[in-house]
Amino acid sequence: MNTISEEARKAEDQKIKADFPILDGSFTYLDNAATTQKPNCVLDAVHHYYEALNANPMRGLYDLSIKATEAYEEARETVRDFIHAASTEEIIFTRNATESLNLIAYSYARTFLKEGDEILITVMEHHSNMLPWQQAAKATGAKLVYIEPEKDGTITEDMFRSYMSEHVKLVAMTQVSNVLGCKNDIKTFARIAHEYGAVFVCDGAQSVPHIAVDVQDLDVDFLAFSGHKIYAPMGIGVLYGKRDLLDKMPPFLFGGEMIEYVTREGATWNELPHKFEAGTVNDGGAVGLSAAIKYVKAIGFERIEEREFHLTELMMTEMQKLPYVHILGSSDPHNHHGIVTFTIDGVHPHDVAAIFDEHHVDIRAGHHCAQPLMKFCGTPSTTRASIGMYNTEEDVMNFIEALKQIRGEMGY
Secondary structure (H helix, E strand, C coil): CCCCHHHHHHHHHHHHHHHCCCCCCCCCCCCCCCCCCCHHHHHHHHHHHHHCCCCCCCCCCCCHHHHHHHHHHHHHHHHHHHHCCCHHHEEEEECCCCHHHHHHHHHHHHHHCCCCEEEEEEEECCCCHHHHHHHHHHHCCCEEEECCCCCCCCCCHHHHHCCCCCEEEEEEEEECCCCCCECCHHHHHHHHHCCCCEEEEEEEECCCCCCCCCHHHHCCCCEEEEHHHCCCCCCCCCEEEEEHHHCCCCCCCCCCCCCEEEEECCCEEECCHHHCCCCCCCCCHHHHHHHHHHHHHHHHHHHHHHHHHHHHHHHHHHHHHCCCCEEECCCCCHHCEEEEEEECCCEEEHHHHHHHHCCEEEEEECCCCHHHHHHHHHHCCCCEEEEECCHHHHHHHHHHHHHHHHHHCCCC
């Protein structure tokens, strides 16, 4: 990656942060893995939709409804282009990544899996990519198998192959861990899964906002991500699925819009993608997601990755100077993708977060919806700082200064 001068970096910092009205300098926000703030262009797009385009899309023949429909489908095309799907029919709008993963578990897994089959996931999955498979296994009689990575989160090709067999019918894996920040080799693992005839589900909640994701290059069968983690509104998410698989899957929810024809005895289903979008859709959220994606693309992932690595490296370098602070996962900032999870000797993570809040620094404490991973790492809870593209060196140093005060304020 090309680096830029310090002067240019600071100018870029100011320009990007100015696009986010909530970031007014009164606090430092480092909880981006949970949710991100929204730029003016997203706020404006959502406001404009409800001010000028609001109508029930796909149900009216009048001009306003047609415009609302066009806005919704234009957003779908924006998403398709962003992740390089082959067709807009492969883009399903949901509420979030959690709903997307549940859709696959209910519609695909419960339909096609049976007793004796295996579902393969990793111990570092977010609960949203774990609980649906636990329930699918119980419902179908399939066996849920966990990959245990190295302590830094690494899963090698040989390790992955050792878990594969003809019994594995579905693999579900995060691309980037929301705790360790490590990136899995999804392209290699999807290829191996396909060699055994298994489908591959990728949780892209922590990857899509930070790195370029091409579903055709990765050759995943499904990809899930949330809008609110990529600077878009809450309540809008995406499920990508290969068309041949989506065609075979029954609907997840039933009601308006997902039908073609209804009689007293039954119904036939609408074509893709509408078969999976029952009821009135979140058109304003889709428009906001489209604006967020365009904003991210305008900055470019090369710059986003360079910015976030620079700040991660700065943060970890300063943290490693404090002997009572322990970072989970790799010691290499390249393997953290803006996520730094840590513990402090003798201080509970909730106390850590409370003291950070007193210093007007927003971070996350707890098990991060990854309790099996916490147990695997030997700790019940941790504290996590996570970086977004609008964060700056000043934000990181605010974090470090607060971090240095923690033990003293706890009486050590």
